[in-house]
Amino acid sequence: MTLMNKNRTSGRTVGGLRTLSLQAPAVTLLLLWMIVPLAMTIWFSFQRYNLLMPGMTGFAGVENYEYLLTDPALWSAMGTTLLLVGWVLVITVVGGTLLAVLFQQEFLGRGIARVLAISPFFVMPTVSALVWKNMMMHPANGVLAWLAESLGLPALDWFSSLPLTSIIIIVSWQWLPFALLILLTAMQSLDDDQVEAARMDGAGPLAIFFYITLPHLKRAISVVVMIEMIFLLTIFAEIFVTTSGGPGLATTNLAYLIYIRALLDFDVGTASAGGVIAIILANIVAIFLVRMVAKNLEQ
Amino acid sequence: MATLNLHQVTKSFGDTHVIKGVDLVVKDQEFVVFVGPSGCGKSTLLRMIAGLESTSGGDIVIDDQRVNELGPAERGLAMVFQSYALYPHMTVEDNMGFSLKLAGVSQQERRQKVLEAAKILQLEPLLERKPKALSGGQRQRVAIGRAIVRNPSIFLFDEPLSNLDAALRVQMRIELARLHEELKATMIYVTHDQIEAMTMADKIVVLQGGVVEQVGSPMELYHHPRNRFVAGFIGSPKMNFLKVEARSSDAQGVTVTVPGGESVKVPVEGDAITAGQALELGIRPEHLMLDDQGPLAARVSVIERLGGQTSLYVEMDGELLTLMVDGDVGHRVGDRIRFGFAPSRAHLFDEQGLALAGLERHPLASLTRQDNRAASTADA
Amino acid sequence: MTTSPSTASAIRSAPAAAERGAAAQRAQRWRKLGITLLGWGVALTIFFPIFWMILTGFKTEAEAIADPSLIFTPTLDSYVEVQERADYIKFAWNSVVVSFGSTLLALLIAIPSAYAMAFLPTKRTKGTLLWMLSTKMLPSVGVLVPIYLLFRDIGLLDTRLGLTIVYTLMNLPIVVWMLYTFFKDLPKDILEAGRMDGAGTLQEVWYLLLPLTLPGIASTGLLSVILSWNEAFWSLNLTTSQAAPLTAYIASFSSPEGLFWAKLSAASTMAIAPILIFGWLTQKQMVRGLTFGAVK
Numbered sequence: 001m002t003l004m005n006k007n008r009t010s011g012r013t014v015g016g017l018r019t020l021s022l023q024a025p026a027v028t029l030l031l032l033w034m035i036v037p038l039a040m041t042i043w044f045s046f047q048r049y050n051l052l053m054p055g056m057t058g059f060a061g062v063e064n065y066e067y068l069l070t071d072p073a074l075w076s077a078m079g080t081t082l083l084l085v086g087w088v089l090v091i092t093v094v095g096g097t098l099l100a101v102l103f104q105q106e107f108l109g110r111g112i113a114r115v116l117a118i119s120p121f122f123v124m125p126t127v128s129a130l131v132w133k134n135m136m137m138h139p140a141n142g143v144l145a146w147l148a149e150s151l152g153l154p155a156l157d158w159f160s161s162l163p164l165t166s167i168i169i170i171v172s173w174q175w176l177p178f179a180l181l182i183l184l185t186a187m188q189s190l191d192d193d194q195v196e197a198a199r200m201d202g203a204g205p206l207a208i209f210f211y212i213t214l215p216h217l218k219r220a221i222s223v224v225v226m227i228e229m230i231f232l233l234t235i236f237a238e239i240f241v242t243t244s245g246g247p248g249l250a251t252t253n254l255a256y257l258i259y260i261r262a263l264l265d266f267d268v269g270t271a272s273a274g275g276v277i278a279i280i281l282a283n284i285v286a287i288f289l290v291r292m293v294a295k296n297l298e299q
Numbered sequence: 300m301a302t303l304n305l306h307q308v309t310k311s312f313g314d315t316h317v318i319k320g321v322d323l324v325v326k327d328q329e330f331v332v333f334v335g336p337s338g339c340g341k342s343t344l345l346r347m348i349a350g351l352e353s354t355s356g357g358d359i360v361i362d363d364q365r366v367n368e369l370g371p372a373e374r375g376l377a378m379v380f381q382s383y384a385l386y387p388h389m390t391v392e393d394n395m396g397f398s399l400k401l402a403g404v405s406q407q408e409r410r411q412k413v414l415e416a417a418k419i420l421q422l423e424p425l426l427e428r429k430p431k432a433l434s435g436g437q438r439q440r441v442a443i444g445r446a447i448v449r450n451p452s453i454f455l456f457d458e459p460l461s462n463l464d465a466a467l468r469v470q471m472r473i474e475l476a477r478l479h480e481e482l483k484a485t486m487i488y489v490t491h492d493q494i495e496a497m498t499m500a501d502k503i504v505v506l507q508g509g510v511v512e513q514v515g516s517p518m519e520l521y522h523h524p525r526n527r528f529v530a531g532f533i534g535s536p537k538m539n540f541l542k543v544e545a546r547s548s549d550a551q552g553v554t555v556t557v558p559g560g561e562s563v564k565v566p567v568e569g570d571a572i573t574a575g576q577a578l579e580l581g582i583r584p585e586h587l588m589l590d591d592q593g594p595l596a597a598r599v600s601v602i603e604r605l606g607g608q609t610s611l612y613v614e615m616d617g618e619l620l621t622l623m624v625d626g627d628v629g630h631r632v633g634d635r636i637r638f639g640f641a642p643s644r645a646h647l648f649d650e651q652g653l654a655l656a657g658l659e660r661h662p663l664a665s666l667t668r669q670d671n672r673a674a675s676t677a678d679a
Numbered sequence: 680m681t682t683s684p685s686t687a688s689a690i691r692s693a694p695a696a697a698e699r700g701a702a703a704q705r706a707q708r709w710r711k712l713g714i715t716l717l718g719w720g721v722a723l724t725i726f727f728p729i730f731w732m733i734l735t736g737f738k739t740e741a742e743a744i745a746d747p748s749l750i751f752t753p754t755l756d757s758y759v760e761v762q763e764r765a766d767y768i769k770f771a772w773n774s775v776v777v778s779f780g781s782t783l784l785a786l787l788i789a790i791p792s793a794y795a796m797a798f799l800p801t802k803r804t805k806g807t808l809l810w811m812l813s814t815k816m817l818p819s820v821g822v823l824v825p826i827y828l829l830f831r832d833i834g835l836l837d838t839r840l841g842l843t844i845v846y847t848l849m850n851l852p853i854v855v856w857m858l859y860t861f862f863k864d865l866p867k868d869i870l871e872a873g874r875m876d877g878a879g880t881l882q883e884v885w886y887l888l889l890p891l892t893l894p895g896i897a898s899t900g901l902l903s904v905i906l907s908w909n910e911a912f913w914s915l916n917l918t919t920s921q922a923a924p925l926t927a928y929i930a931s932f933s934s935p936e937g938l939f940w941a942k943l944s945a946a947s948t949m950a951i952a953p954i955l956i957f958g959w960l961t962q963k964q965m966v967r968g969l970t971f972g973a974v975k
Contacts, residue, residue: 351874378872
């Protein structure tokens with residue numbers, strides 16, 4: 001009996017140790033990457049620390065948090081973050097699915113068309129923001145303004161009248177190809193037999209799409225949602241280049257708000273408090289959404 | 300020389316006990332088949348012998364050496380997987396020579412050994428191909444070849460034929476038997492198919508729920524099943540079971556009342572049997588005979604004609620019984636038939652499902668495949 | 680001569696059926712044409728901003744802000760001027776070193792980790808994976824200040840090594856996760872067969888795991904390269920001149936050149952050209968990798 005128990009425990013420990021040692025580098029690095037700045041951020045968040053006022057330092061207690069939490073900018077920034085993430089997700093997933101169906105069809109030059117359609121994914125966010133801001137959406141000389149004028153419509157000053165919508169359009173343009181790429185890949189793995197069986201059962205194209213294709217894409221959609229969420233929650237460059245968070249706070253998301261506080265106001269204390277709040281929010285989102293998505297991924 | 304001994308081997312995953320104390324002796328050059336329904340633990344047991352699964356308790360001994368703590372490669376065994384598990388990115392030759400490569404064998408020697416194995420399995424023309432370009436049967440042979448190249452003390456087979464079509468399965472069965480003879484190796488073979496067990500084994504191990512139900516030669520299991528489970532599992536079609544009542548017992552056997560009221564005396568030991576005790580009568584379909592004077596009567600509900608033989612399915616006491624009869628009988632569905640059996644062919648099981656020991660041992664019960672071979676050489 | 684009514688009607692309906700068939704064929708052709716037009720229309724619309732940017736780079740500044748026009752005399756003036764202002768090659772080389780370096784490093788660290796998660800899972804494996812992914816949701820801005828101060832103190836500011844480290848850590852969670860999905864899809868039997876053949880962990884990884892999951896590893900690496908190449912936040916904040924990659928290069932043109940679209944376009948085109956071509960060349964590979972892993 002003793003022998004038996006010893007075997008079992010030793011066997012487990014060896015396996016466990018092996019797992020641990022193999023994972024150690026990645027886990028340790030990420031822990032450091034997370035914890036060191038986090039600890040410093042938390043430390044700063046309780047300090048009076050403004051780079052413009054070098055003399056005024058010391059313990060601030062919850063002052064920074066109080067200042068931030070009573071700041072209406074924080075709540076507006078949270079709302080903006082959610083709107084931005086939500087809309088881009090909806091647009092890219094729905095659009096990506098439709099485009100995937102389209103590019104799944106045989107047509108002349110499909111390969112080249114496909115490559116063109118996924119190109120925006122390779123363009124750096126700063127460049128795409130610049131291109132959209134200057135050449136597409138410019139109220140006087142932009143292509144969209146010219147199009148509107150040729151149709152006899154008044155030109156739109158996108159970034160002052162529809163600032164958030166403009167950002168959503170730009171970000172969606174960047175991420176639509178990603179959704180297309182993943183969903184198209186997933187669609188190619190759909191079993192032809194299933195589609196044929198459905199056709200034998202009298203399903204039309206729409207029924208096939210809703211009852212066969214869409215359920216098959218569930219996992220891929222989860223992947224798209226998860227990866228996009230990770231990147232969209234911290235969107236920065238697009239806002240930085242186009243609207244700088246304005247007009248007012250119309251396009252200031254959480255990441256940008258912290259940036260304003262930290263780098264424009266030089267208020268390290270408040271910025272750090274904002275960072276802590278952002279980290280808490282990120283974890284809440286991580287717990288709820290990622291878990292929801294992860295369940296889908298397990299199948 | 301390669302022998303295997305299992306002493307009280309157990310396996311648990313947390314609180315789930317998958318193998319509950321297995322004892323087994325596998326002799327040199329023996330072909331042992333583990334058989335049982337899915338989930339009985341036969342594959343787990345094989346994987347524990349292979350070293351792919353850790354052992355929770357007991358000892359696994361190969362050639363007098365306890366191997367519990369040894370890794371799979373150190374045990375000197377080879378395994379053929381159900382999925383073949385060929386390395387898809389390597390040619391047939393590289394697949395077969397991989398273990399030698401890892402062991403640091405020179406390329407020339409490797410090639411020679413691979414060629415030897417390929418010759419046995421007629422794989423020579425395929426050596427440059429990748430597994431993708433092979434048929435199911437060819438892949439199977441490569442997987443076996445990979446095992447042969449290692450020159451293992453014991454071959455392990457995990458349901459190797461279950462992915463093949465029926466005709467190929469029969470062919471591979473014969474080929475495996477031939478291989479066993481040629482290599483004179485010890486082999487352990489896992490299957491859920493009792494026909495494979497019956498045709499290939501020297502010794503069958505019937506497993507259920509992590510427990511060995513019976514160990515014996517195919518003929519022993521067929522003629523003297525230890526309990527109702529083994530009786531039902533071995534033999535095809537399945538043995539028929541009828542609820543009967545014990546009437547009396549004496550030195551010549553136990554007399555029971557069959558449905559319909561008639562009495563039959565079965566030649567089994569009945570010392571522990573009391574009158575009125577509920578028993579179960581087991582008769583194989585091939586031992587039921589049409590007989591106008593027979594003790595049993597029923598109406599035919601389904602007929603399957605195979606040509607040489609015909610299966611009649613009749614309903615009796617709410618249970619479906621099967622009769623394997625001559626292919627030329629002219630019965631139709633709905634006919635009322637009478638049938639019987641030779642009492643010496645019948646089995647009796649008590650309430651615990653244990654068989655009452657037969658008074659006479661079947662003459663072939665101890666026959667093994669090795670005896671078959673001896674007989675055939677004598678004939679020649 | 681007696682023809683049964685049914686045969687007669689069958690004969691009569693034959694031409695009708697043929698006509699129906701022809702009609703169906705015509706409809707099929709129209710449908711095909713429609714799809715071709717739609718597919719190309721959508722693709723060109725999506726690609727248009729990039730196309731327009733490339734085009735503008737070959738215009739003069741005056742043409743660039745004039746009404747949109749496809750007809751003009753291409754000129755390389757903007758490219759020449761842009762190159763005079765900043766050495767493109769230096770920035771591009773920084774981008775190459777940092778994105779490929781960080782990708783290689785991330786793969787090296789992630790492979791053992793993903794191996795352990797896929798083949799030696801424990802109760803905590805799922806949790807660890809989710810935690811890794813959740814670290815990606817922290818806004819970089821939130822931890823910029825401490826990282827900046829830290830890098831300043833150990834002299835990693837404005838170095839390629841510093842940026843490589845940051846990008847490695849930034850992409851590590853996604854790399855681990857993608858590799859994990861690829862590894863998990865590998866039939867367990869094959870690795871077990873390897874173990875029976877005497878392969879140790881290292882040999883198992885080298886001879887079996889890596890060759891068998893190469894398409895997946897490649898597509899993971901490609902994604903990591905693309906993400907690193909395009910990252911703008913850390914590169915702008917942690918580099919100034921020595922280690923500045925192309926994102927910084929483009930930023931240096933964005934503010935003063937806001938109104939000089941031709942030059943801005945020329946610079947942008949140069950900044951995205953390498954990764955765009957890289958992406959075009961490897962997109963098949965990327966799709967192939969994704970097919971058997973994450974989204975199968």
